[in-house]
Amino acid sequence: MGLSLDSDSQKSGQKDLLSIPRYDKITDVLIIGYGGSGAVAAITAHDLGADVLILEKTAEGGGNTRVSGGGILCPKDMVGAQQYLRSLLGREVDDGMIKIYVKYSSENADWLTNLGGIVEPHPVGPDFPAKPHSASMIRCRVKGQGTSSQNLWKVLTDAVRQRGIEVYSNTLAKQLLANERGVVGALAEQDGKEVRIFTRKGVILACGGFEYDEGLKQCFLPAEPIFALGNPSNTGDGIRMAQSIGSSLWHMDSAAAPIGYKVPEFPWAIASALVISPFIDPPPSYGFIYVDKHGRRFINESDVEYHMVWKSLTTFDAVNLDYHRIPSYIVFDDVTRRSGPIARSSIGFNQGSYRWSNDNEAEIQKGWIQVAESVEQLASKTKMQVNTLQDTIRRFNESANGEKDDEMGRRRETIIPLMTPPFYSIKIWPCLVSTHGGPKRDSEGRVLDAYGKPIPRLFSVGELGSLWGSVYQGGGMLAECISFGRIAGERIAELPSLM
Numbered sequence: 001m002g003l004s005l006d007s008d009s010q011k012s013g014q015k016d017l018l019s020i021p022r023y024d025k026i027t028d029v030l031i032i033g034y035g036g037s038g039a040v041a042a043i044t045a046h047d048l049g050a051d052v053l054i055l056e057k058t059a060e061g062g063g064n065t066r067v068s069g070g071g072i073l074c075p076k077d078m079v080g081a082q083q084y085l086r087s088l089l090g091r092e093v094d095d096g097m098i099k100i101y102v103k104y105s106s107e108n109a110d111w112l113t114n115l116g117g118i119v120e121p122h123p124v125g126p127d128f129p130a131k132p133h134s135a136s137m138i139r140c141r142v143k144g145q146g147t148s149s150q151n152l153w154k155v156l157t158d159a160v161r162q163r164g165i166e167v168y169s170n171t172l173a174k175q176l177l178a179n180e181r182g183v184v185g186a187l188a189e190q191d192g193k194e195v196r197i198f199t200r201k202g203v204i205l206a207c208g209g210f211e212y213d214e215g216l217k218q219c220f221l222p223a224e225p226i227f228a229l230g231n232p233s234n235t236g237d238g239i240r241m242a243q244s245i246g247s248s249l250w251h252m253d254s255a256a257a258p259i260g261y262k263v264p265e266f267p268w269a270i271a272s273a274l275v276i277s278p279f280i281d282p283p284p285s286y287g288f289i290y291v292d293k294h295g296r297r298f299i300n301e302s303d304v305e306y307h308m309v310w311k312s313l314t315t316f317d318a319v320n321l322d323y324h325r326i327p328s329y330i331v332f333d334d335v336t337r338r339s340g341p342i343a344r345s346s347i348g349f350n351q352g353s354y355r356w357s358n359d360n361e362a363e364i365q366k367g368w369i370q371v372a373e374s375v376e377q378l379a380s381k382t383k384m385q386v387n388t389l390q391d392t393i394r395r396f397n398e399s400a401n402g403e404k405d406d407e408m409g410r411r412r413e414t415i416i417p418l419m420t421p422p423f424y425s426i427k428i429w430p431c432l433v434s435t436h437g438g439p440k441r442d443s444e445g446r447v448l449d450a451y452g453k454p455i456p457r458l459f460s461v462g463e464l465g466s467l468w469g470s471v472y473q474g475g476g477m478l479a480e481c482i483s484f485g486r487i488a489g490e491r492i493a494e495l496p497s498l499m
């Protein structure tokens with residue numbers, strides 16, 4: 001099965017698990033990563049009688065889950081939802097997996113309610129309304145004092161605490177321990193010391209994506225740089241741990257990434273508010289356009305698919321050998337500048353760390369937003385072609401006056417001309433909300449080896465090795481965290497104990 005003996009066991013020459021010469025802690029189930037999926041798996045396995053330990057490399061955990069938008073896919077029409085998802089997901093995701101995902105996702109609202117959460121419908125509709133059965137894509141969110149994601153995280157952490165589930169924080173899992181019976185624990189680092197944990201039932205990897213691992217992004221995503229809006233400690237550790245014991249990988253080139261700003265002061269990016277999307281509040285003003293490095297528009301800004309816009313930004317110019325939309329720019333005028341913050345403070349890791357000014361003045365002063373008295377001067381400051389940018393803005397303004405249809409097909413009611421100087425621009429980048437790659441799992445949450453066989457006693461949940469490929473339906477990630485957290489928690493709890 002492609003597993004090698006833990007090196008100490010090899011040295012001892014004994015094959016029995018009890019021969020593992022030294023361990024600091026024994027538990028039934030070890031969960032690596034305390035974000036949404038790890039918390040759900042822990043609660044589930046605990047409630048089925050397993051002794052559970054969670055390792056988390058940061059002080060508090062929460063991962064991307066705590067800073068997300070908090071929308072959770074919870075379909076009600078089981079057959080319709082399966083057909084809709086079948087049309088979005090690749091064939092590597094088999095029908096059985098879609099079925100179990102839809103079944104558990106349809107129960108997730110009740111599961112959260114049973115934990116004490118107050119779950120309400122989310123007003124946002126399907127991402128791809130033209131697809132058959134899109135009406136089955138219902139979303140929900142957790143109500144409370146904070147944002148939807150903070151409320152969700154509170155329900156989960158309260159449940160973990162009430163159950164007395166042990167969490168080792170500031171503890172970095174580094175390596176899985178395996179022998180011929182499968183995965184039997186992990187090696188971690190806590191306060192600079194090595195901690196060896198032995199498991200009677202197995203390990204669940206719940207360490208999130210690789211949004212902050214430059215090496216993995218360079219290898220697997222189509223362009224660089226691609227920044228991230230979420231938790232900086234999501235560095236693909238689970239991928240390396242699973243690979244080192246023979247796991248296969250899937251969806252490594254897939255992700256969801258809206259438009260954001262990246263400034264040198266912070267490692268994380270900040271989500272743009274100048275986005276027209278059913279997912280988010282309307283922008284403070286419609287007076288803006290997106291242009292590429294040269295000053296050309298390239299997209300209908302009123303119909304941008306929020307999570308998939310990065311596909312458009314990563315287009316490669318095969319003649320000039322250039323990613324000519326990385327970065328792109330948002331161009332706007334003083335009316336838009338005065339209409340409200342052009343960034344969102346309600347999602348992403350910037351929450352609580354940086355509050356964008358209401359009039360965008362502070363960000364102009366910092367040099368994050370370029371300002372110019374004329375379009376010509378703006379082009380020169382951003383190194384765009386002057387004629388191209390002038391033409392672009394002239395044509396956009398003509399369509400606002402009703403003289404012509406917009407060349408990109410932008411909806412008329414969203415076109416406000418750019419007339420009032422000064423003019424502004426800010427660089428925009430693809431900014432990940434999630435990567436989808438990682439160890440391939442089956443419909444039971446078991447990690448598969450390079451030959452498609454389950455690696456005994458190893459499970460993965462959540463964003464790490466997600467079933468989502470390059471087409472992503474919003475709300476699907478948190479649904480996967482809860483669904484596969486529950487599935488893997490159930491399956492691991494029912495495994496026979498090694499001791």
Ligand SMILES: Cc1cc2nc3c(=O)[nH]c(=O)nc-3n(C[C@H](O)[C@H](O)[C@H](O)COP(=O)(O)OP(=O)(O)OC[C@H]3O[C@@H](n4cnc5c(N)ncnc54)[C@H](O)[C@@H]3O)c2cc1C
Nearest residue numbers: 033035037057063064065069071173208230462463475478
């Ligand atoms: C801004 C933003 C908005 C989003 N909005 C939505 C939305 O509305 N709906 C939706 O469905 N999805 C949304 N997503 C995506 C979704 O939040 C994530 O895919 C999901 O929360 C991932 O959960 P997880 O449990 O897999 O990982 P995470 O919640 O990221 O948790 C992983 C944890 O593992 C820890 N960890 C990593 N490596 C180790 C290690 N070696 N040892 C110990 N611990 C480790 C990390 O520190 C982290 O705490 C959004 C994401 C972002 C960033």
